[in-house]
Amino acid sequence: MIAEIDLKLKPGQTLGIVGPPGSGKTTLLGLVPRIFDVSQGRILIDGVDIRNVRLEDLRSRIGFMPQEPFLFAGSIRENIMFDDSRPQNSVLINAAKTASLHGTVQALPDGFETLVGEKGIILSGGQKQRVALARTMFYSKPILILDDPISQVDSETGNDIINRLRSLTGKMTLIIVSHRLSAVHFADHIVVLEQGRIVESGTHAQLIESDRYYARTYRLQELEEVMHAR
Numbered sequence: 001m002i003a004e005i006d007l008k009l010k011p012g013q014t015l016g017i018v019g020p021p022g023s024g025k026t027t028l029l030g031l032v033p034r035i036f037d038v039s040q041g042r043i044l045i046d047g048v049d050i051r052n053v054r055l056e057d058l059r060s061r062i063g064f065m066p067q068e069p070f071l072f073a074g075s076i077r078e079n080i081m082f083d084d085s086r087p088q089n090s091v092l093i094n095a096a097k098t099a100s101l102h103g104t105v106q107a108l109p110d111g112f113e114t115l116v117g118e119k120g121i122i123l124s125g126g127q128k129q130r131v132a133l134a135r136t137m138f139y140s141k142p143i144l145i146l147d148d149p150i151s152q153v154d155s156e157t158g159n160d161i162i163n164r165l166r167s168l169t170g171k172m173t174l175i176i177v178s179h180r181l182s183a184v185h186f187a188d189h190i191v192v193l194e195q196g197r198i199v200e201s202g203t204h205a206q207l208i209e210s211d212r213y214y215a216r217t218y219r220l221q222e223l224e225e226v227m228h229a230r
Helices: 025-031 055-059 076-081 089-098 102-106 125-138 155-166 204-208 213-229
Strands: 014-018 062-065 143-147 173-177 189-194 197-202
Touching: 014 025, 014 213, 025 143, 025 173, 055 062, 062 125, 076 089, 076 125, 089 102, 089 125, 089 155, 125 143, 125 155, 189 204, 189 213, 197 204, 197 213, 204 213
Parallel strands: 014 173, 014 189, 062 143, 143 173
Antiparallel strands: 189 197
8 A cells, every 4th residue: 555655756857766575666656657546645747637637648658667568479679669660760779779678689580570479488587678678768758667677687787777777867757666776876866665655765875874774775785796796
């Protein structure tokens, strides 16, 4: 259950949302594109309650990558572009690069025309995740919502993705949920959820000074990365 959440985000800013499993991160994200509606309070975009906006119009402004993205039995190109038949090669390539997918696609014999099979069966979990991220980036929207976008990729690939996302700051509003705290350290504002409530709030520098969930988890993950690199 989400309760007592009070957040304000200016256009072009980045919000990071972290917290232990089951703390309400995915639920909070789902409220923005109205996957389900708030039972109390309200969510405003440009001062307008999103429940007063046509669902189609609301979602036309939001790029949303769920935690468990779905791929269908088509090519990588089709999974990114859907039914968009316009020649969009440069946009497609840029989206793939942002998702750290372009090099992987180039290594495949059929490139973007590679058939992925039902639910992307021929791809690894990390590759599926990057296809889904490229799909979200292809349709550039003013609001981008990403639910754990680097959970299934290695540290090097994850860092590359985060650096590319960081370059978008100021150009679109980013909301990122991540179990890997390095994914949100650059955010303008970071909140820590526990049991559906905000228990910590601030910038990375402010939160790292504490000895609470964010600081302890960040230091532990840093140590794990160092140990893994050896």
